[in-house]
Amino acid sequence: MKTDVQESRHDEQPGASADLRTSLLKYSGGLVFSIILTGASFWVSGTGAVWAGGVPVLLAALAIAQMGVHLLMFLHVSSGPESTNNIMSLAFGVFVVALVIFGSMIIMHSLDARMNDMPVDAHHTMMAP
Amino acid sequence: MSAVMKEPMQTIERPVPRSQRGPAPARVTVTYGMWLFLLSDIVMFAAFFAAFVVLRDHTAGGPSGRALFDRHDVLIETACLLFSSFSCALQGIGVEYRNKIVTYTAAAVTLLLGAAFMVLELSEFTRMIGEGAGPGRSAFLSGFFALVGLHGLHVACGMFWLVVMLAQVATLGFSPKVVRRLLCFNLFWHALDIVWVGVFTVVYLGAFT
Numbered sequence: 036m037k038t039d040v041q042e043s044r045h046d047e048q049p050g051a052s053a054d055l056r057t058s059l060l061k062y063s064g065g066l067v068f069s070i071i072l073t074g075a076s077f078w079v080s081g082t083g084a085v086w087a088g089g090v091p092v093l094l095a096a097l098a099i100a101q102m103g104v105h106l107l108m109f110l111h112v113s114s115g116p117e118s119t120n121n122i123m124s125l126a127f128g129v130f131v132v133a134l135v136i137f138g139s140m141i142i143m144h145s146l147d148a149r150m151n152d153m154p155v156d157a158h159h160t161m162m163a164p
Numbered sequence: 165m166s167a168v169m170k171e172p173m174q175t176i177e178r179p180v181p182r183s184q185r186g187p188a189p190a191r192v193t194v195t196y197g198m199w200l201f202l203l204s205d206i207v208m209f210a211a212f213f214a215a216f217v218v219l220r221d222h223t224a225g226g227p228s229g230r231a232l233f234d235r236h237d238v239l240i241e242t243a244c245l246l247f248s249s250f251s252c253a254l255q256g257i258g259v260e261y262r263n264k265i266v267t268y269t270a271a272a273v274t275l276l277l278g279a280a281f282m283v284l285e286l287s288e289f290t291r292m293i294g295e296g297a298g299p300g301r302s303a304f305l306s307g308f309f310a311l312v313g314l315h316g317l318h319v320a321c322g323m324f325w326l327v328v329m330l331a332q333v334a335t336l337g338f339s340p341k342v343v344r345r346l347l348c349f350n351l352f353w354h355a356l357d358i359v360w361v362g363v364f365t366v367v368y369l370g371a372f373t
Contacts, residue, residue: 055257062253069246077239080369090373098365102358109253109354116182117192121199128203132210139214 065108072101191344198348202355205318209359212314213366216307220370224302229371232297234288238368241284242360245319248277249357256350262338271330274353278323285316308367315363318356325349 076097079085085093106112112121187193220229251273258266289309292298299309329349332342 055261058253058257058260062250062257065253066246066250069249073239073242073246076365076369077235080372081235087373091370094365094369094373098361101361105249105354105358105361109249109357110351117188120196124196124200124203128206131207135207135210136214136217139218143218 061108065104068104068108069101072097072104076101190340191347194344195347195351198351202351206355206359209311209314209362212307212311213362216311216367219303219307222303224304226302226305227295227297229304229308229367232292232295233368233371235368235372237284237288238364241281242364244277244281244284245357245360248274248281249354251277252350252353256347259338259343259346264333267333268330271326275323275326278319278326281319282316282323285312289313312363312367315356315359318359322349322353322356325352 076094079090079093079097106125112118112125114122251270255267255270255274258264258270292305297305299306326349329342329346332345336342
């Protein structure tokens with residue numbers, strides 16, 4: 036069983052991939068950053084101190100930052116050679132997600148606007164043969 | 165003679181070209197497969213997000229998010245998931261050092277926080293349905309219950325998975341297979357937290373802006 040040999044060489048060394056201090060620091064850092072960013076999100080949405088028009092943009096920026104913190108600190112996405120494939124698929128996933136969400140928003144918003152602009156008679160003319 | 169000739173050749177340290185390194189270790193390939201599953205899961209969530217965002221203003225004369233949501237509850241739910249993410253990471257350290265006490269303790273904290281999250285979310289759902297704001301009330305509420313309910317379903321499945329994994333640690337010990345499954349569970353739980361960041365920003369905080 037060749038795979039067993041490989042497994043024992045690569046997988047069965049306790050604590051081989053990272054030392055305790057580094058991981059603990061990484062996870063605590065992730066927790067602290069997340070607490071700060073979450074607190075900021077809730078504060079921004081509740082306070083009147085921020086200009087109302089800027090709140091959605093600020094919330095989006097904070098959410099993206101927090102997702103980045105999670106990816107780096109908890110999901111171990113790095114620039115190392117082992118995660119090249121992970122990064123490529125992540126990029127594709129982000130692309131598809133953005134396409135689905137923003138594409139739907141743009142199309143439905145545009146349709147909404149067109150329906151509202153349409154005069155009441157238009158429905159009848161459209162129905163007419 | 166040939167054995168003597170071979171010996172020093174093997175001791176020369178030289179970077180092996182990637183094409184000659186052979187198959188990647190199972191830890192890398194298994195987590196890559198899990199990563200692909202998580203990304204496709206997140207793409208599915210994106211469809212639910214898109215539906216919710218498109219339908220959020222279509223309340224059909226019913227209650228809007230601002231009237232229904234309680235920001236303090238959402239903050240507590242978020243804290244539960246965030247700290248459960250941290251305890252899940254600590255559990256990962258416990259697994260890496262093959263330490264059963266750390267693993268069990270961290271997993272128990274993760275389960276407890278996950279259960280607290282589920283209780284809060286289900287009590288929110290029952291309160292809303294009791295107020296006549298069920299998923300059938302308006303397109304907005306259909307989108308809300310579909311998206312948030314789907315995330316809650318994922319959390320429930322994750323908790324079930326964790327219980328199964330703890331049973332495997334108890335019976336099989338830290339065998340390579342079990343360790344890899346625990347690694348996959350770690351990825352799954354953190355990915356759920358990433359989705360929740362989107363949920364509380366778009367669904368809950370978005371309702372107050």
